[in-house]
Amino acid sequence: MSEPQSPAYPKAYESDEVMDSDDDIPEVNGPSIRHRPHPPATSQGTYSFSVSGEIEELERYDKGGYHPVNLGDRLGDGAAGGRYRVLHKLGYGGFSTVWLCRDTQDHRYVAVKVFAGYASRDNKRVSEADLLAHLPNNSSQPGAEYIARPLDHFSLQGPNGTHQCIVLPVLGPRVSPSLWHEMETENDCGVILKKMCRQATLGLSFLHENGICHGDFRPANILVNVDAEKLNRLSEDELYGLLGPPWVAEVFTESGAEVPDSTPKDLIYPADLWKLRKFLTEEIRIVDFSESFLMSSPPPNLGTPENYLPPEVLIWNLELEKELASRTDDDGAGILSTAAAMAGNCPVGPACDIWALGCTLFAIRNQVALLYMIPEGDEMIAEMVEHFGKLPAQLWAKWDARAEYFDEDDDGTIIPRTGQEDDVTDDEGTIDPRTGQADDGCEKEGRLEHALNDKHQIFKMYGSNPIKEFSIPKDEQKVLGDLLYKICVYNPEKRPTVQEILSHEYFRT
Template sequence: MNIETEQLSRYKQGGYHPVHLGDKFHDDRFTILHKLGWGSFSTVWLARDNAEDERYVALKFVVADLADSNEIRILQHICDMSRSTKHPGFDHVLGLLDHFKISGPNGNHDVLVLDVLGPSPNELRDRHDDGEVFVWKHAKVISKEVSLGLDFLHKIGVMHGDLHGGNVAFSLPELNGKPEDVVVGFLEPPRTYTVEPSNDPSQPAYLIEPSPFSDRFMDEVLLAGSQIMWRMKIFDFGSAFLADNRPKEIHTPLFVRAPELIFNALSSGTVELDWGPKIDVWSLGCLVRLGFLYHTID
């Protein structure tokens, strides 16, 4: 059976933490409501914050192998610098609300508490009949806001390192204060797949496909045009780094990867080329030309 979820084999020592709908975390403060996504090093879930009336957040569970993750340090640096750097691009970067640790059958995990984001421009185009036209009409605004976010990051010494169409998304209108059934209803109903055998504590009892935003959400919320104040946000800082702490290699997707990174990989490390903010700028150029504006190319 082909299902679009993380690999079950990654639920092992050092890997993903098993999460189920209805699970509670951080002294029962957060209740899992739905699944938002997954990546090579994390799963992301919609949760209700029980400490505040009808507040909703995204919980990002990082694999145990990345305990004390660099992403938290980067996000904390962004928050700290935002207080002293009055830059409009801060509004276009997903910030860290909180974080905590959990211990599970596969090790110790960092859990990031983040704002809930909407679909990416790619998802909007792929999922909705009017999405292509919407992205085309707002391509300049989308490009400008992502550029502002990237400029802010570079001004405070942060390189994203993984800027592509899957790591930018529309912000959502205010969710807090809405009834839970309304917020959950913005997503398609969860599709679950039972895991066999289901008695292995390192694995979840079932896998869940991340649900796309529902047609009702697209029609009534995002595509309402000027009636809704959305912003583009850059997110996922798992590959990010500070200018004075450059990693030895970085794995930006090939279609937006700067030549320096490609040539450095081909040289097998025998030639170390200088790279920094410009690798993000190259990715941004590819994203604007082939992503947001690709439909204007004959």
């Protein structure tokens, strides 16, 4: 069966098309130049009127950086220059860009993840396919079905270096935040979210049972599965009809010369995957194993965002920052030797995944982050203490900034100095955040209980009544709170295994 003729690409909307045209701009040394103010140019003299945060940095298109991908490019091996034809963009990250492609050999839609050149030189980061090869094929182990396995992998040579690429199934949006109010289902979205919590836990259990730590376990790396069979029935015209044309930000040069080969002609905004909502299922897939590692070979540190890092790693990071800051700027060798000496002492291991799982379960079920991303590590630890109580003595003593956030009585009791709302009495009893134990006689409820009790609502513009609302039932709040207190234990050696978590009452009801 031959691949059908590809349609003409729909007109791509330019993000700066509302600005003045070039009609009246004079020629200067050849090509016309836009003489309006523009963002700072990159080291290669390129710039774009793109929206920061919604698109990758143009500066990253350089030696060792991203590979320049344009709509219509052919990637991979095969006839006509490559098996995978680029249709749209799905997203980007610190180490890669991800593209919606047509597999011209198997006549299906796929996601092609193209790693940056420097990531492709890093043995830890290019090993996604090799790492996942440690997992048994066609495994009947529970949780295996929730891992997004590569369909293919290859490398490509470009102006910015050699880039490793993996081919994955097309998947939907992340499981949190906002999933609840985008769902179009006759089922209770709370039931679906709880089911996704169990699936995510099973998926992590499968990894751990096969000797792999995910290393970056969080909602951004847990995506809603797509019904591939239904999606693949769409023609490319029908797919564009759903997604709409790609929005692009054209790339220019300060000199007016052609854009260099190292840079794409346009920066492309990611597709809105909610437009594929009718193809979404009630299952999840765990993705992005660029930070994953074998339990037998832990890395020197983790690249996980701080609000999913456990306290022992946060404290270690602060100690490293303090030590490096004590070095003079010209003592480069000393800084490197200090970092190298301390690297092997970072407490990285399965317990880090367990802490991240606790934060992730809260985020999936409650549709907001448990700990908000704060760029200051000390503030992150303070927020953690407000949720789960005082750190153990050893960690507490290592936290130099503790007095900035808490007063401490002679008996060791701590009082927040941050002006947080007072705890309130819970007549029904709750979990004591200071001990992590269930206690019907507990006089005060902790911040975690307040967070679990949040009600989320959506209103129409100028409307007074919510058109949709979401909250966790009271009885479920108690059971989930108990589970989270058991998971988010400060001592990593006392955190439960994933199997123990799966046996908790929360997953049995």
